[in-house]
Amino acid sequence: MPHAYAIAAESSRVNENLAQGVKDILSALGNRYVAYYPSLAELTGSPKAALMLGHAMFMTRVVLDKQPNRGGWFWKTSKEWKQVAGLSVREIETSRKVLLKDGILQESRRACRLNSGSGSILTVWL
Numbered sequence: 001m002p003h004a005y006a007i008a009a010e011s012s013r014v015n016e017n018l019a020q021g022v023k024d025i026l027s028a029l030g031n032r033y034v035a036y037y038p039s040l041a042e043l044t045g046s047p048k049a050a051l052m053l054g055h056a057m058f059m060t061r062v063v064l065d066k067q068p069n070r071g072g073w074f075w076k077t078s079k080e081w082k083q084v085a086g087l088s089v090r091e092i093e094t095s096r097k098v099l100l101k102d103g104i105l106q107e108s109r110r111a112c113r114l115n116s117g118s119g120s121i122l123t124v125w126l
Contacts, residue, residue, distance in 0.1 A: 034051055034054070034085060034086060038050075040054055044098055045098070045102075046095060048085075048087055049094075051085045051087065052081065052092065053099060055085055056105075059074045078092055
């Protein structure tokens with residue numbers, strides 16, 4: 001039988017302290033935490049490239065939804081990538097190279113293209 005998980009508190013003191021600790025962590029994170037997709041790590045062969053690709057896919061979707069005239073293009077500095085993915089500059093560069101080598105990203109002077117099987121979704125890399 002599969003296990004069920006939840007963040008909840010029973011009436012015991014220990015569980016109340018744990019629940020408060022979890023609430024404090026979630027409050028500190030706000031809306032800024034990274035989703036990790038194991039299937040993207042399998043696709044790229046790199047958990048770090050998967051973090052970057054997952055965020056690029058998220059940003060592309062947001063931009064397509066909110067500013068469709070941009071065609072999915074978005075901009076991120078290395079510092080911004082570090083903030084959203086938690087990767088060092090070296091890890092960002094290595095992940096970028098993995099995504100380019102695998103043909104998932106295509107890069108121009110200051111941009112890259114996120115490829116999908118049915119066409120291209122565009123993103124920008126700084």
